Amino acid sequence: MAKQLRLKLDVVALAKKAAGANAQKQDAFISTMSGETIKREFAKRCVDFILERTNEGKDKNNSSFAKYSEAYRRSRSFQIYGKSAGQVNLKLTGAMQSAVDVVDVNSRSVTLGFVDQLENDKAHGHVHGANKLPVRDFWGISEKEQIRILKQTIRDFADLEEIIVDQDELTQITVGEQELEFDFEDFDNG
Amino acid sequence: MAKVFQVKVTGFEELQKKVERALNDTVKRTVMLDFARLARDIIYRRVKSGYGVSNLDAERPKQARLKPLSEQYKKYRSGLVEFATREGRLVKFKLKNKPKLGKFGAPSISNLTLTGQMLEAIEIEARRNGFQLFINDDVREDGLLTNAQLASRDYVQKERPFFALTDTEQRILFRDLERRLRQELQKVLGQRSVK
Numbered sequence: 001m002a003k004q005l006r007l008k009l010d011v012v013a014l015a016k017k018a019a020g021a022n023a024q025k026q027d028a029f030i031s032t033m034s035g036e037t038i039k040r041e042f043a044k045r046c047v048d049f050i051l052e053r054t055n056e057g058k059d060k061n062n063s064s065f066a067k068y069s070e071a072y073r074r075s076r077s078f079q080i081y082g083k084s085a086g087q088v089n090l091k092l093t094g095a096m097q098s099a100v101d102v103v104d105v106n107s108r109s110v111t112l113g114f115v116d117q118l119e120n121d122k123a124h125g126h127v128h129g130a131n132k133l134p135v136r137d138f139w140g141i142s143e144k145e146q147i148r149i150l151k152q153t154i155r156d157f158a159d160l161e162e163i164i165v166d167q168d169e170l171t172q173i174t175v176g177e178q179e180l181e182f183d184f185e186d187f188d189n190g
Numbered sequence: 191m192a193k194v195f196q197v198k199v200t201g202f203e204e205l206q207k208k209v210e211r212a213l214n215d216t217v218k219r220t221v222m223l224d225f226a227r228l229a230r231d232i233i234y235r236r237v238k239s240g241y242g243v244s245n246l247d248a249e250r251p252k253q254a255r256l257k258p259l260s261e262q263y264k265k266y267r268s269g270l271v272e273f274a275t276r277e278g279r280l281v282k283f284k285l286k287n288k289p290k291l292g293k294f295g296a297p298s299i300s301n302l303t304l305t306g307q308m309l310e311a312i313e314i315e316a317r318r319n320g321f322q323l324f325i326n327d328d329v330r331e332d333g334l335l336t337n338a339q340l341a342s343r344d345y346v347q348k349e350r351p352f353f354a355l356t357d358t359e360q361r362i363l364f365r366d367l368e369r370r371l372r373q374e375l376q377k378v379l380g381q382r383s384v385k
Contacts, residue, residue: 045372076294080294093235093236093358094362095358095361095362098364098365116358152376156376
């Protein structure tokens with residue numbers, strides 16, 4: 001079992017930096033970011049950013065990922081999942097990327113991590129390299145990007161918590177026998 | 191005099207309507223078709239990779255390797271027939287018409303692919319708040335069973351359950367929906383008036 005990958009983002013410190021030197025602006029930003037919903041939204045956007053960058057083939061320093069090995073390119077999995085040699089995005093089934101989520105929100109910070117140990121272990125192999133796997137470190141987000149996302153979140157979501165909470169009600173899956181029904185309306189993201 | 195910073199939202203009711211519209215658009219039928227296709231691909235590719243599900247009755251089954259093929263069946267798939275007579279003599283011969291395996295099929299791999307017809311018969315139907323996957327009930331080329339009958343619990347799924355979404359696969363779909371909702375909301379919220 002690999003070590004848990006975690007990214008802890010200090011929302012209060014980021015809000016201060018985003019506000020600049022103006023103390024009143026700092027207070028306003030910190031106050032706006034004090035709600036759990038808006039902090040969670042900010043964190044979710046950071047997750048989206050990391051995954052979008054990864055899907056574009058870039059690591060946390062915006063450098064291109066190491067190419068896939070010849071053996072992997074020739075594998076059945078590579079063919080079945082319709083991957084192309086030039087598209088290194090750490091995505092085969094999508095399971096690893098779907099496991100990235102907000103794992104903690106507290107008064108000062110938010111933490112990104114993996115909700116599934118197996119997927120955490122896969123990611124750990126990419127981030128640190130393992131056996132013949134080269135390092136493809138996608139796990140990170142620069143402070144500059146964090147500040148940009150935080151500012152955008154404040155612009156978008158100040159005073160809108162009521163609507164965001166409603167979003168959580170879209171959830172539930174029912175799986176039938178020969179017919180599979182997937183009803184997003186009742187899905188429980190537990 | 192120090193500048194007073196404040197975030198002020200105007201036109202809240204109009205904004206709420208816009209957000210509701212964006213949410214409705216995101217879960218509308220055409221978008222559900224995308225999710226249905228994604229779900230079909232997920233099942234298709236998992237099975238072609240040799241995996242089924244642990245239990246058809248579980249709400250969130252786990253991924254499980256499909257039961258391996260018998261040695262005799264592997265030989266048949268590679269065009270060899272082998273059986274013992276009543277006298278105990280082993281008879282072997284090559285088939286004139288060797289089975290033409292479907293896409294990603296191989297003689298020794300258990301991935302529910304002999305001709306490939308059954309997995310290619312997975313179809314989709316979008317609904318307002320979700321979608322449905324089903325196996326087409328058309329008669330197969332050999333004229334014996336329909337694809338849906340073959341895939342049923344009486345045949346293929348008795349030994350090799352596959353037609354369900356695992357817990358991880360459900361998470362993949364949900365995350366995709368969640369991301370789309372966030373994108374739609376950002377578009378709407380980006381248009382609002384903030385002073």
